[in-house]
Amino acid sequence: MMKPNATLSLSLEGLGEASTICALATAPGGALGIIRVSGSRALEIVNQITAADVNTFSPNSAHFVRLTAKNAKFDETSNIIDEAMITVFRAPHSYTGEDAVEISCHGSRYILNKVLELLMHNGCRMAEPGEFTKRAFLNGKLDLSQAEAVADLIASTNKATHQLAMSQLRGSVSSELTRLREQLLKLTSLMELELDFSDHEDLEFADRTELSTLANKIDNHITHLAHSFETGQAIKQGIPVAIVGKTNVGKSTLLNRLLKDDRAIVSDVHGTTRDTIEDTIDIQGVTFRFIDTAGIRQTTDRVEKIGIERTFSAIDKARIILWVIDAEPAAKEFDDIIQHTENKRLIIVKNKVDKSNFALLSTVNFPIISISAKQGTIIPQLEQAIYDAADIPTLTDTDVIITNARHYDALLRARQSLSHVLDGLRSGLSGDLLSEDLRDVLSILSEITGGQITTNEVLGNIFKNFCVGK
């Protein structure tokens, strides 16, 4: 059931934000356009522009109505603006938790503007970006991490970003934080127990090993979550894959083949690619960002040298490296690349197998895929190897991925405060001082879901990036 964020509903009234709002919820240009209205006067105001009495409409089901300008109830034939479908939602059973109406009109810019104009004429205010979702948060329909997931869900472009947003919307981040909170509260109560006993001179300090064990466990949990942000970012922005190797091994040909587009210049002239070229493709619903680089070789050409430096910085930024070779690799080149592969996945791509299928002499511990970039053979196997190397976790209840920079920042700060607790436990700091740091950890973590004190400034920052109508 609905549990209003009480401290905040006060500020909602206080700021005069309790007015009834309206906005177009769909992008212009479609066959239909949906106008959303929310607030205590939603039905009353919409009723001013409908021929039928919307107060009699059963909630949560669509009703056919004529939208009209003035005096609709008396003169039904004149001033008809559109024939529309209206859905009425009654508080608290609506997205915002308030009385709300959705008007589905024809998508004409004239009609939509006219309806908005009439709604405002009758007492609605134009909604601010994200205001519907903000109200949903303030009325306890969603916590803050779920509200943010709404924006991510609307922005999602593929299976992976959709899955992340959907799981967050369904409360994965929230329940992970509930688990952390429970552990922290347990730690707090153990510490308070210690405080109680410390009054008794004849009793020794409670065993601090248990406290340390629990604090370390919490620290690991927070660290694990914070680390997942890297994966979350990679999924949101495209997993960077650097295509590297000597000149003329077919890197640019491979890029073009993967992109199914002639993006990079292919030539048998050594050192053709001098700058990095980037583009993205989706493999099995995950976006990968491929970076074609200048071939690695000794050169006196100044521009090419800069290109080669960029190759190594592309390797540093990549999560996956495709090392393309077209003959027995020079040990030197391998050594150069291998130095940059810590925490990265390397795939060796044997290209030009249409010409010769040479054997690799040294046995290396990396996947080797043989392809002909020119003829396009075995590219699906390479795509599969790239997808596997990305190591995208399947999202389960136990595996939460942090995608939001605000959450990440809070996790880092929580870990910082927790480190004071850990230090204090080691150095034998008194329980009441430790409790203070623990309270910090709890309050920082609660920022993520917006539990306790969420300032209007924080809310403003979150919702300003939403669209109007969301």
Ligand SMILES: Nc1nc2c(ncn2[C@@H]2O[C@H](COP(=O)(O)OP(=O)(O)O)[C@@H](O)[C@H]2O)c(=O)[nH]1
């Ligand atoms: N036979 C054959 N030639 C290829 C293959 N891939 C690329 N090439 C040729 O190798 C030359 C260099 O290719 P390019 O993609 O520019 O190599 P890069 O310098 O590594 O970017 C070009 O003439 C390509 O047509 C392949 O799979 N088979």
Ligand SMILES: [Mg+2]
């Ligand atoms: Mg090239």
